[in-house]
Amino acid sequence: MTARESSTSASAPAGHGRVHVVTPAALLGTVAALFALTVVTVVVSRVDLGAMNVVAALGIATVKAIAVAAIFMHLRYEGRFHVVVLVGCAVFAALLVGFVVFDTTRYQPDLRAREAAETRHR
Amino acid sequence: MTRPPLEPLQALIAATPGFMPARATSAAAGVDQIFAFIFWVSAFFLALIVAITVLFVVRYRRRPGRMEPEPTADHDTRLELLWTFIPLALVFAMFAMSTRAYFRMTSPEASTASPLKVSVTGKRWSWWFDHPNGKGAPELHLVKDRPTELVLASTDVIHSLYVPEFRLKQDAVPGRFTRMFFTPTLAGTFPVLCAEYCGTDHSRMAAQVVVHADQASFDAWARQGVDAGASLVEVGRRVFTQRGCAACHSLDGTRRVGPSVKGIWGHEVNLVDGSTVKVDEDYVRESILKPGARVVAGFPNVMPPAALEERDLQGIVAYIQSMGETP
C-alpha cells in the first residue's frame, strides 16, 4: 500500500510518470484544518472588531482557499503553470474589484447630494 | 504655463481654416497646446513610418539582379531599446502636460470672484438651465471672465453637455450630480450639444450658450422675460419653446416622437388601450402632469412629467387651442 502512495504510482502505466496520488493523511488533515478554520471564522465574527472583522474573515477564507488549492487541487505537487493561472486570474479579479471600488467611493458624494436634493423636492 | 515653445505649432494648427473651433474658455488654450504637441509628434512618426516603408519597398524590391536579401542582424537590442525609450519619454511628456491641464479643467478656480453657479438639467431631448437668480431658461447665459460652475443632472438617461468652443464635455448622469468648472474668455454665442447617445432625437438635443461681455449685460438679460401682461397664448408659446416641448411635439403637423400639437384641439384621438379621448383642457393638463396616464396610440410612452406652474399650464392649454381646432 505504501509503495503505491509514493509520488510515482507503481500501478499507473508508463505514460503516467508524473502522477501524484494524495495520501489519506494529507486529505484528512486538510479537511480537519478546514473545519477548524470554519469554527474560528464563526467565533471571530461574533467579536466586534470593527472594520477588522471583514479583514479577519477574508484572511481566514484566503487561508482555507490556499489549503483547498494546494492539497485537494494538487497545486502543491504539480504544474507551476496552474498556479500562475489561478493566481493570475485572482489578481485580475482583485484589480477589477479594487479599481471599481476606488472609483465609486470617490464619486459617491455626488450620488448622495442628488438623493438629498430629490428628497427635498418631494 | 509653458506656452512659448508650442505657440508656433499651435498657431499653425489654428491657422488651418475650419480645423478647430474658436477658443472660448480658460481651458481651451491648454487643451490646444497639448493637442498641438501630440499632433506634431504623431505627424512626425507617421511620416517616418510611411517614408521608411516607401523607401525600403523601392530600394529592396525583389527583382532580377536582386533576388536574395542581404544578410543583416536578426535583432539589435540597443536599437530596440532606443525605440522603446524614445516613445516612452514622449508619452511621459504627454501625460505630464495633460494631467496638469486636466486638474485645472476639473477643479474650481482659486479666484476671488464668486463663481456663477448654474444648474443644468438634461432630459430627452432638451437642456434646461437654472441660473442663480432663479431664472430658468433653455439657453445657458454666462459672463465673460467670470469663473463658472455648472452642476449637471439628468431626469431620464445619460446625456453629455458639450460645447466645442469650450473644449469641455461632461456627462449628465441620472441619479447623481456631475460638475464642470471653467471661465469663459470670449463673448459670443456658441452651440451646446449632447454628446452621449440618448435616443431618437439625440442629434437635435441642442441649445445655445450666450457669453455676455460683462456682468451688466447678463443682469439685464436676467431681469427681463417675466411676462406680466402677456396673453395666455404668449405665455404658452414661451413655455412651449423654453421647455423644449417642440423637440417631440411639432407645430406643423410633422410626426416626431410625440403627436404634433397642430390641429388636435377638440379632436378625438385613439389611445393605446383602444379607447378614445377628446383633446380638451383636462386631457392636455393630464398629459403634461401625468404623461403616461393616457398615451395616444402609435406613440411611445417616454415623456417625462413636467411640474408646471398653474399660469404656465393655462398658457399651454391656450396655446394648443390657438394652434387650430379640427374643422
Place this chain on the structure above:
Amino acid sequence: MSGGGGSTPYLAVQFRDMEAQVETGKLGVWLFLGSEILFFGGLFTAYSVYRANHIELFRYAHFFLDWRLGAFNTFVLLTSSLSAAWAVRCAQLGQRRGLRFTLLATFLLAAAFLLVKYFEYSHKLENGIGWGAACHPSAEILASLPDAARALPVPAHLGTFFSIYYLMTGLHGIHVLVGMGLFAWLLRRLPTLGPDHWGAVDGVALYWHLVDLVWIFLFPLFYLV
C-alpha cells in the same frame, strides 16, 4: 507517428500519448476555472461596490440570514470536497468500489447543500424578501428580527442587497447543480474509469473544488460580516 499510447482505447487522435492527453485536459480545466474566477469576480465587484458605499444595507440585511445554516452548508461542502479529492485518489489507484462510494457521497452532499439552500430561499421568498424591486419584507419577519435590528429603519433599496445575495448564491447554486450532473455522469461511466483513464474524474473534481472555493468566500461575506 511517435507516441506509444495506442495501448489504450481512450487516447484521442491529436495526442501523442496518454500523459499528454491527461496533462492537456488538466490544463484546459484550469484555464476554464481561471475564467470562472473572473465570472464570479464580476459579482464580487458588485458586492464590494455596494458594501463599500452602502454599509447600512449590509448591516441591516445581515439580520435576515441565519449563520447556522451557512455554517452547516460550509461543512457539507468541505466534506464533499474531501470526497471528490478522494475519488481522484481512488480512480488513480483503480479502487472501483471506493470510487463509486466517493462519487456517490459527493453527489449526495451536493444535494444536501442545495436542499438547505432551498429552505433558505423559500423562507425568504414566503416572507416577501425577493430581489431588487420585489423586496418587501413581511410584518412577521420584521417582528422576528432581533431588537438591534428592529430599532433601525428599513433602509431604502434593501432589495439591492438581496439582488446581490440571490445572484451570488444563485450562480453558485447553479454551479452546484452542474457539478451534480457531472458526478452523475461520472457514476454512469464508472466501468471505464481507472488508473489508465482518470482524467475526467480529476477535471470534475477540480471544478468541484472551485465551487467549494467560491463558497469559502461567500459564507463569511454574507453570513458573518
Place this chain on the structure above:
Amino acid sequence: MTSHAAAVDGPAPSYLRHGRGLRSWLLTFDHKRIAIMYLCAILACVLLGGVFALVLRLNLWNPSGGLVSNDVYNKLFTLHGAVMIFLFVIPGIPAALGNFVVPLQLGARDVAFPRVNLLSFWLFSGGAVFFVATLVAGGIDTGWTLYPPYSLEESRGLGILLALTGVFLLGFSSILTGVNFIATIHRMRAPGMGWFDLPLFLWALYATGIIQIVATPVLGITVGLGFLERVFHLGLFMPEYGGDPVLFQHFFWFYSHPAVYIMILPAMGIVSEVVSVFSRKPIFGYRFIAMSSIAIAVIGFLVWGHHMFVSGQSAWASVIFSFLTLLVAIPSAIKTFNWLATMYKGAIVLATPMIYVLTFFAIFGVGGLTGLFLGTLATDVPLHDTYFVVAHFHFVMVGAVMTAFLAGLHYWWPKMTGRLYDERIGSTSAWVTFVGFCLTFIPQFFAGVAGLPRRYATYASQFTVHNRLSTVGAFILASGLLVALYGLASSLRSGRRAPANPWGAASLEWTAASPPGLHNFDEDPRGVRPYDFTGLRHVSDEAGWVREGAR
C-alpha cells in the same frame, strides 16, 4: 482512432474530401473544417454589417438625413456596431484563420479539444441567430455599448433581451476558443519546438487567449446582470431602483477595452508572419515582438477607464487610467519599428498579402497615433464621443484588423483551398480598399476635431463636405472588398493548383500538403525555426519552394 497510421503509405486525401455531405461538416471535429465554417459565417456577417454601414453613410449624405428616420438610423448604427464587433472583428482572425493555422504551425494533428472547438462554433452560431432574431424583433437602438439607463428602459422593448442573450453566447464561444488555443500552444508543440521557436502569429494568439479567458467572463456577467436588471429591476445599474449607471460602464469596459486587443493582437501576428516571408528575411527582434504581445495583453486590462473620462468617473481614477493607456503605445511602437527593420535590405516581394501589410503600416500608424489624443486626458475631453473617436477606432478595428485579416486570408488561402488566387485581382483589391478606407475615415478626424458628436442622425451643415467625402469613400471601400471576395471566390473555380509551399515560407504549415490531409501531416513533424529561410529554393510555379536536402 488510430486511422492516421494508415496514411504513412501514400498521400492522405485532403481534409476537404475526407467525408461528404452536410453532416460531415456541421458535426466535424476537424479544426480545418471548423475554421472554414467560421470563415463562411463571418464573411456573411461582414456583408450584413457592411450593408448597414452603407445605408448609414447614404443617410448622412444630407445634413438632415432623409433616407431613413432617426429611429431606423439609430437601430442601424447599433446593429452595424454589434454585428461587426461581436461577429466579425472579435472572432474573425482567431476563430477563422487561427483555427486553421494553429495546429498546422505547431505540427499537431488538431487543437487540444476538438469537441470544445465545435461547441465553440455552435455557440457562435447560436449568438449570431440571436442577433438576427433581434433584427427580426424590430432591432435595438441602444448603441453597441448598451449603456443603461437608456438600454434597459421598458420602452426599448424585448429586442434588447435577445441581443444580450446573443452576446452571452458569443462570449462563451470566445472563452472556449481562448482555452483551446492556450492549451494547444502549451501542450501540442512539435517535438523540438521551444517557446521561442513559435511563429509570432502563435504568440499573438496566445496573448489573445489570455484576454479571452480573463476578460470575456466579465462580459458574460455584465450582460447577464443587464438582462436580470431589465426583467427583475435588481437595482444595480438603474438609478430608478437605486443603481449606478457608471458601474455598468466599468463592467462593460473591463471586457470591451481588452476586446480591442483581442482584435488587434492576432492582426499584428499576421503582419509579423507576412512581413518576414515576403521580405525573405528573418523577423527582426523576435523576442521583443513576442513579449510586446504579452505586454499589450496584460497592460490592456488596466486601461478600461479611458472610455469614462467624462462619464462621471473620479478625477484620480482618470489620471491613473490615462497613464496606463499611454503605456500601451510602447509595445505598439516596438512592433512597428521591428517590422520596418525586417524589411531593411530584404528582397521584398509585392504579393497581395504584402501589399495589404504595407497599407496596414500606414493605417495602423494613423490608428495608433490618434489613440494618443484619446488616451491623453486633456485632449480626450473635447474629442470624446465625437467623430474623432469614430475615425480612430475604425482605423484600428476596421482598417488595421480587416487589412490584416485580408492579408492573412490571401496568405493562407492556398493552404486552405489548394488554389492560388489571381495576383492582379488581389493587389487591385488591396489598393482600392486602402484608398476607400482613407477617404472614408480621414475626413471624420477633421469633423471630430471641429466638434461633430458621434451617433448623430442629422448634423450641422458645416459638416456636409466631411460626410459626403466619407460616403463616397465608403462605397469605394465596399467595392474594394467585393473585388477581394470575387478574386478569392473565382480562384476556387479557375485558380491554379497550389503547391505545398507557394511563398517560400519556413514555418511548419507549409510543409503539409495544400490542402492538408485529415490529420494535417503525413508524418508528425519536428519543430523548425520558423523564420529560417536558408536552403529554401524556388523550383517551379507548380512545385513551389522546396528546402534543399529535404526529400
